[in-house]
Amino acid sequence: MVRINDLDPGASPLDYYGWELRRLREAAELSQSQLGECIFCTGSLVGQIETAKKVPTRDFSERVDAALGTDGAFTRLLGLVLRSQLPHWFQAYAEMEAQASYISTYQCQLVHGLLQTEAYARALLTVDHERRADELVAARLERQRILVRENPPVLWVVLAEGVLHQEVGGRAVMGDQLRHLLDFRTHPWVQLQVIPFSVGQHTGMMGSFTLLRFDDDPDLFYSESYDMGHMTANSQVIKERSVGYARLQANALSPEDSAVLITRVMEERYGHQADPDERTVA
Template sequence: MVNIRDLDPGASPLDYFGAELRRLREAADLNQKQLGAIVFCTGSLIGQIETAKKVPTREFTERVDMALGTEGALGRLLGLVLRSQLPHWLQPFAEMEASATYISTYQCQLVYGLLQTQEYAEALLCVDHPDKVEELVAARMERQRVLQREPALWVVLDESVLLQEVGGREVMRKQLAHLLSFQQNAWVNVQVLPFSVGPHTGMMGSFTLLRFDGDPDLFYAESYDLGHMTANPQVIRERSVGYARLQAMALSPEGSADLIARVMEERYGDQPAVDGRDVA
Protein backbone atom coordinates (compact mmCIF):
# COMPACT_ATOMS: atom_id res chain seq x y z
CA MET A 1 0.00 0.00 0.00
CA VAL A 2 1.37 3.42 -0.97
CA ASN A 3 2.16 5.58 2.03
CA ILE A 4 1.44 9.27 1.41
CA ARG A 5 1.29 10.62 4.97
CA ASP A 6 2.14 14.32 5.06
CA LEU A 7 5.37 15.20 6.78
CA ASP A 8 6.60 18.26 8.59
CA PRO A 9 10.18 18.53 7.29
CA GLY A 10 11.11 20.67 10.28
CA ALA A 11 10.00 18.10 12.86
CA SER A 12 13.29 16.17 12.86
CA PRO A 13 16.26 15.31 10.62
CA LEU A 14 14.52 11.99 9.84
CA ASP A 15 11.34 13.79 8.73
CA TYR A 16 13.39 16.15 6.59
CA PHE A 17 15.18 13.22 4.95
CA GLY A 18 11.84 11.55 4.20
CA ALA A 19 10.39 14.71 2.70
CA GLU A 20 13.47 15.19 0.52
CA LEU A 21 13.38 11.58 -0.64
CA ARG A 22 9.74 11.96 -1.64
CA ARG A 23 10.39 15.29 -3.41
CA LEU A 24 13.32 13.88 -5.37
CA ARG A 25 11.46 10.67 -6.26
CA GLU A 26 8.42 12.57 -7.54
CA ALA A 27 10.68 14.94 -9.49
CA ALA A 28 12.08 11.85 -11.22
CA ASP A 29 8.49 10.77 -12.04
CA LEU A 30 8.81 7.49 -10.15
CA ASN A 31 6.41 5.86 -7.72
CA GLN A 32 7.62 4.07 -4.59
CA LYS A 33 7.47 0.62 -6.19
CA GLN A 34 9.43 1.75 -9.24
CA LEU A 35 12.19 3.36 -7.17
CA GLY A 36 12.31 0.30 -4.93
CA ALA A 37 12.89 -1.93 -7.94
CA ILE A 38 15.78 0.26 -9.08
CA VAL A 39 17.56 0.24 -5.70
CA PHE A 40 16.75 -3.42 -4.90
CA CYS A 41 14.20 -2.96 -2.10
CA THR A 42 10.42 -2.95 -1.74
CA GLY A 43 8.18 -0.02 -2.42
CA SER A 44 6.98 -0.44 1.14
CA LEU A 45 10.47 0.31 2.46
CA ILE A 46 10.61 3.46 0.34
CA GLY A 47 7.28 4.47 1.86
CA GLN A 48 8.43 3.79 5.41
CA ILE A 49 11.51 5.95 4.96
CA GLU A 50 9.56 8.71 3.24
CA THR A 51 7.17 8.83 6.20
CA ALA A 52 9.94 8.73 8.83
CA LYS A 53 8.89 5.32 10.10
CA LYS A 54 12.25 3.74 9.30
CA VAL A 55 15.81 5.04 9.44
CA PRO A 56 17.72 4.82 6.13
CA THR A 57 21.03 2.99 5.94
CA ARG A 58 24.10 4.39 4.19
CA GLU A 59 23.94 1.67 1.53
CA PHE A 60 20.29 2.50 0.80
CA THR A 61 21.06 6.22 0.64
CA GLU A 62 23.97 5.80 -1.74
CA ARG A 63 21.85 3.66 -4.06
CA VAL A 64 19.03 6.21 -4.09
CA ASP A 65 21.40 9.11 -4.70
CA MET A 66 22.80 7.23 -7.68
CA ALA A 67 19.38 6.20 -8.99
CA LEU A 68 17.95 9.71 -8.76
CA GLY A 69 21.11 11.54 -9.85
CA THR A 70 21.11 13.76 -6.76
CA GLU A 71 24.91 14.22 -6.65
CA GLY A 72 24.98 12.96 -3.07
CA ALA A 73 22.26 15.25 -1.69
CA LEU A 74 20.71 12.57 0.52
CA GLY A 75 24.09 11.20 1.57
CA ARG A 76 25.03 14.62 2.92
CA LEU A 77 21.90 14.53 5.10
CA LEU A 78 22.42 11.02 6.39
CA GLY A 79 25.05 11.82 9.01
CA LEU A 80 22.68 14.29 10.64
CA VAL A 81 19.83 11.77 10.49
CA LEU A 82 21.82 8.97 12.10
CA ARG A 83 23.34 11.23 14.74
CA SER A 84 19.81 12.22 15.75
CA GLN A 85 19.16 8.56 16.63
CA LEU A 86 21.79 8.65 19.36
CA PRO A 87 20.57 9.24 22.94
CA HIS A 88 20.00 12.99 23.34
CA TRP A 89 22.66 13.22 26.05
CA LEU A 90 25.28 11.63 23.78
CA GLN A 91 24.67 13.80 20.72
CA PRO A 92 26.74 16.84 21.86
CA PHE A 93 29.72 14.59 22.59
CA ALA A 94 29.39 12.80 19.24
CA GLU A 95 29.49 16.17 17.47
CA MET A 96 32.66 17.18 19.32
CA GLU A 97 34.23 13.75 18.84
CA ALA A 98 33.67 14.12 15.10
CA SER A 99 35.88 17.22 14.97
CA ALA A 100 38.58 16.28 17.53
CA THR A 101 42.15 15.89 16.32
CA TYR A 102 43.24 13.75 19.30
CA ILE A 103 41.01 11.36 21.25
CA SER A 104 42.27 9.58 24.35
CA THR A 105 39.92 7.33 26.29
CA TYR A 106 39.97 4.91 29.20
CA GLN A 107 37.25 2.24 29.19
CA CYS A 108 36.68 0.05 32.23
CA GLN A 109 33.74 -2.07 30.99
CA LEU A 110 33.25 -1.94 27.23
CA VAL A 111 35.16 -1.56 24.00
CA TYR A 112 35.15 2.11 22.97
CA GLY A 113 32.32 2.88 20.53
CA LEU A 114 34.63 3.82 17.65
CA LEU A 115 36.24 0.36 17.78
CA GLN A 116 33.15 -1.81 18.27
CA THR A 117 32.10 -4.36 15.65
CA GLN A 118 28.50 -4.27 14.47
CA GLU A 119 27.72 -7.58 16.22
CA TYR A 120 29.21 -6.38 19.51
CA ALA A 121 27.21 -3.14 19.30
CA GLU A 122 24.01 -5.05 18.54
CA ALA A 123 24.49 -7.30 21.57
CA LEU A 124 25.01 -4.26 23.80
CA LEU A 125 22.18 -2.14 22.49
CA CYS A 126 19.50 -4.85 22.45
CA VAL A 127 19.70 -5.10 26.25
CA ASP A 128 18.03 -1.76 26.94
CA HIS A 129 16.65 -0.85 23.50
CA PRO A 130 15.37 -4.03 21.79
CA ASP A 131 12.88 -1.98 19.76
CA LYS A 132 15.51 0.42 18.38
CA VAL A 133 18.53 -1.81 17.82
CA GLU A 134 18.71 -1.29 14.07
CA GLU A 135 18.61 2.51 14.33
CA LEU A 136 21.08 2.71 17.21
CA VAL A 137 23.56 0.33 15.59
CA ALA A 138 23.38 2.32 12.35
CA ALA A 139 24.10 5.48 14.33
CA ARG A 140 27.07 3.87 16.06
CA MET A 141 28.53 2.57 12.79
CA GLU A 142 28.07 6.03 11.26
CA ARG A 143 29.90 7.54 14.22
CA GLN A 144 32.91 5.36 13.35
CA ARG A 145 33.34 7.26 10.09
CA VAL A 146 35.28 9.70 12.26
CA LEU A 147 38.26 7.35 11.84
CA GLN A 148 38.33 8.01 8.10
CA ARG A 149 39.79 11.48 8.69
CA GLU A 150 42.51 9.87 10.86
CA PRO A 151 42.37 11.62 14.22
CA ALA A 152 44.94 10.33 16.71
CA LEU A 153 43.06 7.78 18.85
CA TRP A 154 44.57 6.29 21.99
CA VAL A 155 42.50 3.71 23.85
CA VAL A 156 43.31 2.15 27.23
CA LEU A 157 41.04 -0.81 28.02
CA ASP A 158 40.77 -2.45 31.40
CA GLU A 159 41.57 -6.16 31.17
CA SER A 160 37.99 -6.88 32.27
CA VAL A 161 36.78 -5.55 28.90
CA LEU A 162 38.41 -8.55 27.23
CA LEU A 163 36.82 -11.01 29.64
CA GLN A 164 33.28 -9.59 29.83
CA GLU A 165 31.44 -11.71 27.28
CA VAL A 166 29.12 -9.66 25.10
CA GLY A 167 26.97 -11.45 22.53
CA GLY A 168 28.62 -14.84 22.90
CA ARG A 169 32.03 -16.31 22.21
CA GLU A 170 31.99 -15.82 18.45
CA VAL A 171 31.03 -12.15 18.77
CA MET A 172 33.83 -11.64 21.28
CA ARG A 173 36.34 -13.45 19.10
CA LYS A 174 35.52 -11.17 16.18
CA GLN A 175 35.62 -8.11 18.40
CA LEU A 176 39.07 -8.93 19.74
CA ALA A 177 40.26 -9.71 16.22
CA HIS A 178 38.97 -6.28 15.20
CA LEU A 179 41.03 -4.66 17.95
CA LEU A 180 44.10 -6.50 16.67
CA SER A 181 43.42 -5.24 13.14
CA PHE A 182 44.49 -1.75 14.22
CA GLN A 183 48.06 -2.84 15.00
CA GLN A 184 49.35 -1.45 11.71
CA ASN A 185 47.31 1.74 11.94
CA ALA A 186 49.64 4.58 12.90
CA TRP A 187 46.75 6.69 14.18
CA VAL A 188 45.12 4.12 16.48
CA ASN A 189 46.81 2.72 19.57
CA VAL A 190 45.25 0.19 21.96
CA GLN A 191 46.66 -0.61 25.39
CA VAL A 192 45.33 -3.00 28.02
CA LEU A 193 45.53 -2.17 31.72
CA PRO A 194 46.10 -5.56 33.41
CA PHE A 195 44.55 -6.60 36.71
CA SER A 196 48.06 -6.94 38.14
CA VAL A 197 48.52 -3.15 38.43
CA GLY A 198 46.20 -3.05 41.44
CA PRO A 199 44.49 0.23 42.43
CA HIS A 200 44.72 2.96 39.78
CA THR A 201 43.37 6.38 38.86
CA GLY A 202 40.81 4.96 36.41
CA MET A 203 38.84 3.13 39.08
CA MET A 204 36.37 6.02 39.27
CA GLY A 205 35.11 5.02 35.81
CA SER A 206 35.53 5.45 32.07
CA PHE A 207 36.35 8.87 30.62
CA THR A 208 37.47 10.51 27.40
CA LEU A 209 39.63 13.53 26.60
CA LEU A 210 39.26 15.40 23.32
CA ARG A 211 41.80 17.80 21.83
CA PHE A 212 41.17 20.22 18.99
CA ASP A 213 43.11 22.52 16.70
CA GLY A 214 42.59 25.99 18.15
CA ASP A 215 39.87 25.11 20.69
CA PRO A 216 40.03 24.16 24.40
CA ASP A 217 40.37 20.51 25.38
CA LEU A 218 37.25 18.72 26.62
CA PHE A 219 36.69 16.07 29.28
CA TYR A 220 33.74 13.69 28.92
CA ALA A 221 32.25 11.04 31.20
CA GLU A 222 28.80 9.49 31.37
CA SER A 223 26.42 7.76 33.71
CA TYR A 224 23.35 5.68 32.88
CA ASP A 225 21.37 8.48 31.24
CA LEU A 226 23.62 11.52 31.45
CA GLY A 227 26.72 12.71 29.67
CA HIS A 228 28.97 15.26 31.37
CA MET A 229 31.31 17.38 29.25
CA THR A 230 33.51 20.21 30.49
CA ALA A 231 36.43 22.40 29.43
CA ASN A 232 37.28 23.32 33.02
CA PRO A 233 41.09 23.74 33.00
CA GLN A 234 41.53 22.11 36.42
CA VAL A 235 39.52 19.04 35.39
CA ILE A 236 41.45 18.79 32.12
CA ARG A 237 44.76 19.05 33.98
CA GLU A 238 43.86 16.41 36.56
CA ARG A 239 42.40 13.94 34.09
CA SER A 240 45.25 14.43 31.62
CA VAL A 241 47.75 13.54 34.34
CA GLY A 242 45.53 10.62 35.37
CA TYR A 243 45.40 9.38 31.79
CA ALA A 244 49.18 9.61 31.46
CA ARG A 245 49.45 7.43 34.55
CA LEU A 246 47.10 4.86 33.05
CA GLN A 247 49.15 4.76 29.86
CA ALA A 248 52.33 4.28 31.87
CA MET A 249 50.82 1.45 33.95
CA ALA A 250 49.22 -0.33 30.98
CA LEU A 251 50.93 -2.91 28.82
CA SER A 252 52.69 -1.57 25.75
CA PRO A 253 50.67 -1.67 22.51
CA GLU A 254 52.70 -4.75 21.52
CA GLY A 255 52.22 -6.44 24.89
CA SER A 256 48.55 -5.53 24.80
CA ALA A 257 48.17 -7.14 21.38
CA ASP A 258 49.78 -10.31 22.72
CA LEU A 259 47.32 -10.40 25.64
CA ILE A 260 44.32 -9.74 23.38
CA ALA A 261 45.41 -12.54 21.04
CA ARG A 262 45.91 -14.92 23.94
CA VAL A 263 42.47 -14.18 25.42
CA MET A 264 40.91 -14.48 21.98
CA GLU A 265 42.27 -18.00 21.55
CA GLU A 266 42.12 -19.32 25.11
CA ARG A 267 38.74 -17.88 26.10
CA TYR A 268 36.87 -17.49 22.81
CA GLY A 269 38.57 -19.98 20.49
CA ASP A 270 37.40 -23.51 19.70
CA GLN A 271 36.97 -25.49 22.91
CA PRO A 272 37.41 -29.28 23.26
CA ALA A 273 34.23 -31.09 24.22
CA VAL A 274 34.05 -33.62 27.05
CA ASP A 275 34.02 -36.54 24.59
CA GLY A 276 37.16 -35.24 22.92
CA ARG A 277 35.48 -33.61 19.91
CA ASP A 278 36.01 -29.90 19.27
CA VAL A 279 33.06 -27.57 19.56
CA ALA A 280 32.74 -24.09 18.16
Protein backbone atom coordinates in the same frame (compact mmCIF):
# COMPACT_ATOMS: atom_id res chain seq x y z
CA MET B 1 -0.36 5.93 9.05
CA VAL B 2 1.70 9.08 8.58
CA ARG B 3 0.88 10.95 5.39
CA ILE B 4 3.74 12.75 3.71
CA ASN B 5 1.82 16.01 3.91
CA ASP B 6 1.81 15.63 7.69
CA LEU B 7 5.61 15.57 7.86
CA ASP B 8 7.33 18.75 8.95
CA PRO B 9 10.71 18.76 7.17
CA GLY B 10 12.06 21.00 9.90
CA ALA B 11 11.07 18.65 12.72
CA SER B 12 14.14 16.41 12.51
CA PRO B 13 16.81 15.24 10.06
CA LEU B 14 14.82 12.02 9.58
CA ASP B 15 11.66 13.94 8.65
CA TYR B 16 13.64 16.12 6.28
CA TYR B 17 15.20 13.08 4.64
CA GLY B 18 11.76 11.50 4.07
CA TRP B 19 10.26 14.75 2.82
CA GLU B 20 13.11 15.29 0.33
CA LEU B 21 12.99 11.69 -0.84
CA ARG B 22 9.29 11.97 -1.62
CA ARG B 23 9.72 15.36 -3.33
CA LEU B 24 12.58 14.25 -5.59
CA ARG B 25 11.02 10.87 -6.35
CA GLU B 26 7.84 12.56 -7.53
CA ALA B 27 9.88 15.11 -9.51
CA ALA B 28 11.43 12.14 -11.31
CA GLU B 29 7.89 10.81 -11.95
CA LEU B 30 8.59 7.52 -10.19
CA SER B 31 6.24 5.59 -7.94
CA GLN B 32 7.56 4.09 -4.72
CA SER B 33 7.60 0.68 -6.37
CA GLN B 34 9.45 1.96 -9.42
CA LEU B 35 12.10 3.62 -7.30
CA GLY B 36 12.34 0.44 -5.24
CA GLU B 37 13.04 -1.56 -8.38
CA CYS B 38 15.80 0.89 -9.33
CA ILE B 39 17.56 0.58 -5.98
CA PHE B 40 16.82 -3.12 -5.34
CA CYS B 41 14.37 -2.79 -2.46
CA THR B 42 10.62 -2.86 -1.98
CA GLY B 43 8.29 0.05 -2.58
CA SER B 44 7.08 -0.50 0.97
CA LEU B 45 10.56 0.29 2.32
CA VAL B 46 10.68 3.47 0.26
CA GLY B 47 7.31 4.44 1.71
CA GLN B 48 8.42 3.75 5.29
CA ILE B 49 11.46 5.95 4.86
CA GLU B 50 9.44 8.70 3.17
CA THR B 51 7.11 8.79 6.18
CA ALA B 52 9.96 8.68 8.72
CA LYS B 53 8.84 5.27 9.96
CA LYS B 54 12.20 3.68 9.17
CA VAL B 55 15.75 5.00 9.27
CA PRO B 56 17.65 4.77 5.96
CA THR B 57 20.97 2.98 5.65
CA ARG B 58 24.12 4.17 3.91
CA ASP B 59 23.62 1.61 1.13
CA PHE B 60 20.04 2.83 0.59
CA SER B 61 21.21 6.46 0.47
CA GLU B 62 23.97 5.77 -2.01
CA ARG B 63 21.57 3.88 -4.30
CA VAL B 64 18.99 6.68 -4.10
CA ASP B 65 21.64 9.26 -4.99
CA ALA B 66 22.61 7.20 -8.02
CA ALA B 67 19.02 6.58 -9.12
CA LEU B 68 17.82 10.16 -8.71
CA GLY B 69 21.07 11.86 -9.73
CA THR B 70 21.27 13.87 -6.51
CA ASP B 71 25.09 14.14 -6.42
CA GLY B 72 25.48 12.50 -3.01
CA ALA B 73 22.89 14.65 -1.23
CA PHE B 74 21.19 11.80 0.61
CA THR B 75 24.49 10.17 1.52
CA ARG B 76 25.70 13.44 3.04
CA LEU B 77 22.42 13.91 4.88
CA LEU B 78 22.60 10.41 6.33
CA GLY B 79 25.21 11.39 8.91
CA LEU B 80 22.80 13.92 10.45
CA VAL B 81 19.95 11.43 10.32
CA LEU B 82 21.88 8.72 12.13
CA ARG B 83 23.33 11.12 14.68
CA SER B 84 19.79 12.20 15.52
CA GLN B 85 19.06 8.58 16.50
CA LEU B 86 21.62 8.71 19.29
CA PRO B 87 20.35 9.39 22.82
CA HIS B 88 19.62 13.11 23.15
CA TRP B 89 22.17 13.56 25.94
CA PHE B 90 24.90 11.90 23.84
CA GLN B 91 24.43 13.90 20.65
CA ALA B 92 26.46 16.93 21.76
CA TYR B 93 29.41 14.68 22.60
CA ALA B 94 29.15 12.85 19.27
CA GLU B 95 29.35 16.18 17.42
CA MET B 96 32.46 17.19 19.36
CA GLU B 97 34.02 13.74 18.90
CA ALA B 98 33.66 14.13 15.14
CA GLN B 99 35.54 17.46 15.28
CA ALA B 100 38.35 16.39 17.61
CA SER B 101 41.90 16.01 16.34
CA TYR B 102 43.02 13.83 19.28
CA ILE B 103 40.85 11.46 21.32
CA SER B 104 42.22 9.87 24.49
CA THR B 105 39.87 7.44 26.21
CA TYR B 106 39.98 5.03 29.12
CA GLN B 107 37.34 2.28 29.20
CA CYS B 108 36.86 0.05 32.24
CA GLN B 109 33.77 -1.96 31.17
CA LEU B 110 33.30 -1.98 27.40
CA VAL B 111 35.21 -1.72 24.16
CA HIS B 112 35.03 1.91 23.09
CA GLY B 113 32.26 2.61 20.58
CA LEU B 114 34.70 3.65 17.85
CA LEU B 115 36.30 0.18 17.98
CA GLN B 116 33.21 -2.02 18.34
CA THR B 117 32.18 -4.58 15.76
CA GLU B 118 28.60 -4.50 14.53
CA ALA B 119 27.75 -7.73 16.37
CA TYR B 120 29.27 -6.50 19.65
CA ALA B 121 27.39 -3.19 19.39
CA ARG B 122 24.13 -4.97 18.57
CA ALA B 123 24.48 -7.28 21.57
CA LEU B 124 24.96 -4.28 23.85
CA LEU B 125 22.20 -2.11 22.41
CA THR B 126 19.61 -4.87 22.22
CA VAL B 127 19.63 -5.25 26.00
CA ASP B 128 17.67 -2.04 26.62
CA HIS B 129 16.60 -0.95 23.13
CA GLU B 130 15.55 -4.06 21.23
CA ARG B 131 13.00 -2.26 19.04
CA ARG B 132 15.47 0.46 18.04
CA ALA B 133 18.56 -1.73 17.80
CA ASP B 134 18.93 -1.37 14.02
CA GLU B 135 18.91 2.43 14.15
CA LEU B 136 21.24 2.63 17.14
CA VAL B 137 23.71 0.16 15.66
CA ALA B 138 23.74 2.11 12.39
CA ALA B 139 24.37 5.32 14.34
CA ARG B 140 27.26 3.74 16.22
CA LEU B 141 28.86 2.45 13.03
CA GLU B 142 28.41 5.88 11.47
CA ARG B 143 30.46 7.39 14.31
CA GLN B 144 33.31 5.08 13.36
CA ARG B 145 33.63 6.65 9.92
CA ILE B 146 35.80 9.40 11.42
CA LEU B 147 38.61 6.81 11.57
CA VAL B 148 38.62 6.28 7.80
CA ARG B 149 38.09 9.83 6.62
CA GLU B 150 40.84 11.75 4.80
CA ASN B 151 42.11 13.44 7.98
CA PRO B 152 41.22 11.12 10.88
CA PRO B 153 41.80 11.99 14.53
CA VAL B 154 44.46 10.32 16.60
CA LEU B 155 42.69 7.77 18.81
CA TRP B 156 44.46 6.46 21.90
CA VAL B 157 42.51 3.83 23.82
CA VAL B 158 43.39 2.35 27.20
CA LEU B 159 41.27 -0.66 28.17
CA ALA B 160 41.05 -2.41 31.51
CA GLU B 161 41.84 -6.11 31.09
CA GLY B 162 38.37 -6.95 32.40
CA VAL B 163 36.93 -5.59 29.14
CA LEU B 164 38.56 -8.49 27.31
CA HIS B 165 37.01 -11.04 29.66
CA GLN B 166 33.49 -9.58 29.89
CA GLU B 167 31.64 -11.75 27.40
CA VAL B 168 29.28 -9.70 25.22
CA GLY B 169 27.12 -11.45 22.64
CA GLY B 170 28.64 -14.89 23.20
CA ARG B 171 32.01 -16.48 22.55
CA ALA B 172 31.98 -16.03 18.78
CA VAL B 173 31.07 -12.34 18.98
CA MET B 174 33.77 -11.69 21.58
CA GLY B 175 36.37 -13.59 19.61
CA ASP B 176 35.61 -11.51 16.54
CA GLN B 177 35.69 -8.34 18.63
CA LEU B 178 39.15 -9.09 20.00
CA ARG B 179 40.41 -9.95 16.52
CA HIS B 180 38.99 -6.60 15.38
CA LEU B 181 41.03 -4.86 18.08
CA LEU B 182 44.15 -6.57 16.77
CA ASP B 183 43.39 -5.30 13.27
CA PHE B 184 43.95 -1.72 14.49
CA ARG B 185 47.66 -2.44 14.97
CA THR B 186 48.14 -1.44 11.35
CA HIS B 187 46.08 1.76 11.63
CA PRO B 188 48.51 4.70 11.63
CA TRP B 189 46.41 6.85 13.98
CA VAL B 190 45.03 4.31 16.47
CA GLN B 191 46.93 3.10 19.53
CA LEU B 192 45.58 0.54 21.99
CA GLN B 193 46.90 -0.36 25.42
CA VAL B 194 45.57 -2.72 28.08
CA ILE B 195 45.96 -2.31 31.84
CA PRO B 196 46.45 -5.85 33.18
CA PHE B 197 44.89 -7.15 36.38
CA SER B 198 48.37 -7.35 37.88
CA VAL B 199 48.62 -3.55 38.10
CA GLY B 200 46.18 -3.54 40.99
CA GLN B 201 44.68 -0.21 42.01
CA HIS B 202 45.08 2.67 39.57
CA THR B 203 43.74 6.12 38.78
CA GLY B 204 41.10 4.86 36.34
CA MET B 205 39.13 2.84 38.86
CA MET B 206 36.63 5.67 39.37
CA GLY B 207 35.25 5.03 35.89
CA SER B 208 35.62 5.50 32.14
CA PHE B 209 36.37 8.93 30.68
CA THR B 210 37.47 10.61 27.47
CA LEU B 211 39.58 13.67 26.69
CA LEU B 212 39.06 15.48 23.39
CA ARG B 213 41.70 17.79 21.95
CA PHE B 214 41.02 20.23 19.11
CA ASP B 215 43.19 22.25 16.77
CA ASP B 216 41.62 25.62 17.62
CA ASP B 217 39.31 25.06 20.58
CA PRO B 218 39.78 24.24 24.29
CA ASP B 219 40.15 20.62 25.36
CA LEU B 220 37.07 18.82 26.67
CA PHE B 221 36.60 16.17 29.33
CA TYR B 222 33.69 13.73 28.96
CA SER B 223 32.22 11.08 31.24
CA GLU B 224 28.79 9.53 31.47
CA SER B 225 26.37 7.78 33.76
CA TYR B 226 23.43 5.55 32.86
CA ASP B 227 21.25 8.27 31.37
CA MET B 228 23.36 11.38 30.97
CA GLY B 229 26.71 12.62 29.82
CA HIS B 230 28.93 15.24 31.45
CA MET B 231 31.18 17.41 29.30
CA THR B 232 33.34 20.26 30.54
CA ALA B 233 36.20 22.49 29.44
CA ASN B 234 37.10 23.37 33.06
CA SER B 235 40.87 23.83 33.00
CA GLN B 236 41.44 22.23 36.41
CA VAL B 237 39.46 19.12 35.42
CA ILE B 238 41.37 18.90 32.14
CA LYS B 239 44.70 19.23 33.98
CA GLU B 240 43.86 16.57 36.57
CA ARG B 241 42.46 14.06 34.10
CA SER B 242 45.30 14.62 31.62
CA VAL B 243 47.78 13.70 34.34
CA GLY B 244 45.56 10.77 35.31
CA TYR B 245 45.48 9.57 31.71
CA ALA B 246 49.26 9.81 31.43
CA ARG B 247 49.53 7.64 34.54
CA LEU B 248 47.14 5.11 33.00
CA GLN B 249 49.29 4.96 29.88
CA ALA B 250 52.39 4.44 32.03
CA ASN B 251 50.74 1.63 34.01
CA ALA B 252 49.37 -0.10 30.92
CA LEU B 253 51.16 -2.65 28.78
CA SER B 254 52.84 -1.32 25.66
CA PRO B 255 50.75 -1.53 22.48
CA GLU B 256 52.85 -4.54 21.43
CA ASP B 257 52.46 -6.37 24.74
CA SER B 258 48.78 -5.43 24.82
CA ALA B 259 48.36 -7.20 21.46
CA VAL B 260 50.01 -10.29 22.95
CA LEU B 261 47.55 -10.25 25.87
CA ILE B 262 44.54 -9.71 23.58
CA THR B 263 45.69 -12.61 21.41
CA ARG B 264 46.07 -14.90 24.41
CA VAL B 265 42.61 -14.07 25.78
CA MET B 266 41.11 -14.45 22.30
CA GLU B 267 42.56 -17.94 21.93
CA GLU B 268 42.21 -19.26 25.46
CA ARG B 269 38.84 -17.80 26.46
CA TYR B 270 36.98 -17.58 23.16
CA GLY B 271 38.63 -20.29 21.07
CA HIS B 272 39.66 -17.97 18.24
CA GLN B 273 43.00 -18.72 16.64
CA ALA B 274 45.28 -15.84 15.76
CA ASP B 275 46.71 -15.47 12.28
CA PRO B 276 50.43 -16.30 12.03
CA ASP B 277 51.46 -12.63 11.91
CA GLU B 278 49.39 -11.96 15.03
CA ARG B 279 51.45 -14.50 16.98
CA THR B 280 54.72 -12.78 16.19
CA VAL B 281 53.89 -9.59 18.07
CA ALA B 282 56.34 -9.13 20.96
